[in-house]
Amino acid sequence: MxxxxxxxxxxxxxxxxxxxxxxxxxxxxxxxxxxxxxxxxxxxxxxxxxxxxxxxxxxxxxxxxxxxxxxxxxxxxxxxxAVLHPLLLSDFLAFLKEHSLAHYVLSVVVHVSGHYNHIHPAWWARLLNEVPATRFSVIAPPEVFAELASIHSWSNDAWAFDMPVQVLRFDQSLEAARTKIDYDDLPNFLVGRPWECMVYNEGSSLSAYTTYEFFLRRTPSLLTALHFNSSAAGDALFANLLHFDFIAIFPFYNHVDEVLKCIRKMKRLRRLFVKLCPEPGSTAFDDEMEVAGGALDVHDPWNECETSWMLIAHTVLFLTVEGELQVLHMDDVKVEGLRRNLETALNDRLHERWRYLEQGSGIWHRSLGAGQWEVRE
Incomplete structure (x- = not known):
């Protein structure tokens, strides 16, 4: 046949x-x-x-x-x-309609290379209305995220960090994906949908370590901007999140503290994922050391990382009392040289209310009572 x-x-x-x-x-x-x-x-x-x-x-x-x-x-x-550019949205939607594909699209990645707030109706609202995907991701420069969120970017030090693009990903329920946004009463981008899961990948801060008094530099970050602008839309977004992933490469500990202040507003959060180091086998550190020409103290990024772990532990304990956090996933245990110090540091601070059930997993579970532990993710 x-x-x-x-x-x-x-x-x-x-x-x-x-x-x-x-x-x-x-x-x-x-x-x-x-x-x-x-x-x-x-x-x-x-x-x-x-x-x-x-x-x-x-x-x-x-x-x-x-x-x-x-x-x-x-x-x-x-x-x-699917992947697209905002300026090609009309062609994209026409193609989906022609082939009856809109309801098959599960995730959309939009590469936003510039400022497109002049488009009406807003490209993101039109996309969400016509494509019921449950996962929506944006790749864009930090200042574009601030523009989308209608806040000041706080990016005067952006030159020191060399972060051309960052990644923001949202997940929503299928029911939410089918609701319509009113173009005449357009909500803030951050609350255009009742997002349940958020992932933010800021990129690498390594180049900023080569600048004088690097610790005074402010990271170009949507979360930093939301924190300092006291954004009502940002607070509403945080209040609805169930899962949050923060990904960065050697952020400064004072920036991590700003991020954690946002995380403390996520009172419904059940799972927190944090990654502060490059992937095992990644050449990111060596690549940026080569670009820096040796003008970087290799101890500084690791010291900032270790201090950040302590701050994370304090926020986890805060959400243990004030929130609904059940699972903490510290992805940096994958780095062989960090594993023991990271596990020891977190265990020492979380042991009374959290349990590390499997060595090397990087996953801590909250206590539900005497001898009981939350094991869902």
Whole structure:
């Protein structure tokens, strides 16, 4: 029997073997790169597929080009995770409508390279209204996030950090994804949906360590801006979050303290994920040391990291009393040289109300009472 003679159900099953998780999410723990966004080409349709990455993704794209029948079967899988530029939104939505794909899109990554608040209705509101994806990610420079949130950017020291882009990711329920935003009464971007999960990857602060009195530099960060602007929308966002992930590479401890002040407002938070060091095997530290030409004391980033752990422990204890936090995940235990010090530091401060059930896991669970521990994530 020829391939095209197979029933559509079997063809669909074959296509699913090339299905993958979003390649964007796979690299989320790395230093953000502009390359994660769409390529600047004249072909708008290309800009709407998932970012190239694995052989399986490329195989799925190639499979969709074989014939019309296979393409029709493959498109819903191929566009589960879409990437686009705000200026191509109309083309993107027209393409989804033409092929009846909108309800297949599970996640959208938007690469915002500049300021687009002049677009009406707002590109993000239009996207959320017409594509009921449950995951919404934005790759943009720090000042663009501040503009989206309608707050002052607090980025006078941005030059010292060299953070061209950062990543903000939100998750919402399927029910929330189906609600409509009123264009005539546009809410703040941060509360455009009742977001339940938030991930913020700030990137690396290593270049700032090469500047004079680096500890006085203020990190270009949406969370810093929300903290100092006392944003009502930011507070409403924080109050609704159930999961929060903070990812950075060697942030200053005083900046981590600003981030933690935002986290203390997340009273409904059940899971907190923190990553302050590069991935094991990453060359980020060596790369930036080479660029700095040796003008960086290698002890400074590690000292800032260790001080940050103490601050994190205090915030976890605060949310133990004032909030609903159940799980703390410290991802830096993956770094072999840090594991013992990190586990010891957190255990010493959390042992009365939290339990570290598995060495090397980086996961602490809150006590539910005598001899009982919360183990859900």
């Amino acid at each position: 020829l391939l095209l003679e197979l029933p559509n159900e079997i063809l669909a099953r074959i296509v699913t073997f090339h299905d993958t998780a979003s390649p964007f999410d796979v690299g989320l723990l790395e230093k953000p790169k502009s390359a994660l966004g769409p390529r600047e080409t004249s072909d708008g349709i290309r800009l709407m597929s998932v970012p190239a990455g694995s052989n399986r993704q490329n195989a799925l794209k190639n499979l969709s080009l074989t014939c019309r029948l296979i393409r029709a079967v493959a498109l819903p899988v191929l566009f589960k995770h």
